Amino acid sequence: MTAPVTEAATRVTQVADGLCSYLDASPSPFHAVDSAAALLREAGFTELAETEATPTAPGRYVVRRGGSLLAWSTAEVGDARTPATPYRVVGAHTDSPNLRIKPRPDWTRAGWQMLGVEVYGGALTNSWLDRDLGLSGRVTVRDAGAPGGFSDRLFRTDDPVLRVSQLAIHLDRTVRSEGLQLNDQQHLAPHWGLGVGRRSFREWLAGLVEVDAEDLLGFDAMTHDLTPARRIGTDGELIASARLDNLATSYAAVRALLEAVESAPDATRRTPSIPLIVLFDHEEVGSMSERGAQSTFLPAWLERIVLAAGGTREDYWRALAGSVIASGDMAHATHPNYAERHEPEHPILMNGGPVLKVNTNLRYATDSLGAAAFALACEQAGVPMQTFVTRSDLPCGSTVGPMTSALTGATTVDFGAPVLSMHSTREICGTLDQAAYAAALAAFLAPRA
Known part of the structure; x- marks a missing residue:
């Protein structure tokens, strides 16, 4: 007798299939942005050119700059919105080696x-x-x-x-x-x-x-x-593909924004926030470009949204002071053949849930405030959370988190999803992790009061 398919299993399959389709459609950062914009337009987002005036009316909007994309929604905040309404931001990147x-x-x-x-x-x-x-x-x-x-x-x-x-x-x-x-x-x-x-x-x-x-x-x-993304393993518990770092996060961010705007808490909640995602190009080469994380792309649009609501420069800085940014990049799962290369007290399990990334030397931007925001998002989503710290005798990679934190002054947290073979043409991640990843980010973008 065949076991019934649960709602959770259906969601896992939908997210995995959606991710594989997104990966196959996105061989370059420009295609990744094009694919993301198409998903957002299908959900009612209006695409703008940067040369257009920022809309004053509440709505769902998306803008691109080369291989980078930014999308937000002010439609769900309703009457609770003020020019100084803070943001909840999920950041990722579209480029891969x-x-x-x-x-x-x-x-x-x-x-x-x-x-x-x-x-x-x-x-x-x-x-x-x-x-x-x-x-x-x-x-x-x-x-x-x-x-x-x-x-x-x-x-x-x-x-x-x-x-x-x-x-x-x-x-x-x-x-x-x-x-x-x-x-x-x-x-x-x-x-x-x-x-x-x-x-x-x-x-x-x-x-x-x-x-x-x-x-x-x-x-x-x-x-x-040219090898397509596919589920592998005897039970399909893994996904093998090119560009998981970091298109898996880009896809999770897009999916999370769509889920957040559909399930946003009541507009009269005490601390409204504007959900926004930003997908940067050029992270793999330092982010120093007109569309990288060190550019004006994110801060300029955060300010434009405030000004379009009738706000001032003062309102912009007030909005940033109350904002929280989640910087997403894939995390190293503990490798079974090289376990000694990992911090022994912080194992990262494939299909073990989203990963909080911490580094004392600020290669990651996480502090206790950001960690709390991400932990509560995972709790709200009902998914487990893991914590990554690199070995003290090994160097640590970095992300767009420290850059966006420095440019905005907003509380920032770095996170990821477990992956093996990072920066290979063929990486692998956990199938269950992708549904948990998107759920945690949706909860982060639309926190319950």
């Missing part, structure tokens, strides 16, 4: 057509070997009818056009004893054809987006693994 195409990439060697690439972020470069690779990103093309005379558009091919082939063991017997040693310039250039006289990469890309080569003015092109 990969191989990106150089501006003049074409060269030949030993009869092979090669492309020059740069390693973006802290990639596990060995994981890019011997894989079928596609290309995606953004192109900028000549457009006489557009401001400045140019416009941009997304491109993507899932044809296996590229491969980085590994050297046979017969030609390097030391690889087993000394480990694989890769030089980024010499060993990671993908090949994509044979012979001479072939069309250039720029000509190929122009054909892909159906413009003349002379009208292709620029491109942001990157490689992606």
Whole structure:
């Protein structure tokens, strides 16, 4: 007799399937933002251009800046809203380590057509070997009818056009004893054809987006693994995919915002807040760009929303003083083959629940106030919470949390969901964790009084 499917099991499946679809649709940060914006528009969010005036009427809105996105809702606060209403913010990032195409990439060697690439972020470069690779990103093309005379558009091919082939063991017997040693310039250039006289990469890309080569003015092109996201394990308890760091958090944030605005507490509650999510590009390379976490993107829009409500600069700073930001990035699950690399008193279990991330040297922004806000969100959502601390003799990674905390002065907490093989082309996370992750973030965005 087949056991009945519970509501909780149905939710786990829905979130897992939704995440896999989002991952497959988002090979680049630009596609990740496009996919997120589509989900929000389907739920009634209105997309704005940054050049438009910020709406004064309550509503649900989304805006993008390249590979970054920001969305919020003032519709649920109702009459309780004032210009100084604080925010509840969930932040994540859309970029992942990969191989990106150089501006003049074409060269030949030993009869092979090669492309020059740069390693973006802290990639596990060995994981890019011997894989079928596609290309995606953004192109900028000549457009006489557009401001400045140019416009941009997304491109993507899932044809296996590229491969980085590994050297046979017969030609390097030391690889087993000394480990694989890769030089980024010499060993990671993908090949994509044979012979001479072939069309250039720029000509190929122009054909892909159906413009003349002379009208292709620029491109942001990157490689992606063609293996789709899928549930693995005998019971499907894991999800394997590229870009889990950090699209799993981006998807959870979008889903949490949608759930928060549908289940917001009564508008007359004592401490109303505006739920908002921000998905930054360029976290993997330091966030110093016009759309990274160190940019004006978040603080400018927080202020614009206050001013659109009739507030002043004073109201803006008052709103920030009462706001709480949750900075989301994936967390290291304890690796069964390398358990000694983890803090022994803080094991992180796959499918053990969302992870509070703490670092005394402020690589994470968490303090006791932020930790309390996240703990209460997990409690409200009915999910367990784990706590990550790195070993004292190992360096610690960082997130967008310290940057957003410094730029806004708001209480900030860093959190994540457990993952193995971080920065590989193929990471894994827990299926149960994804539903718990989204539920905790929804509770954070819409806290009960």
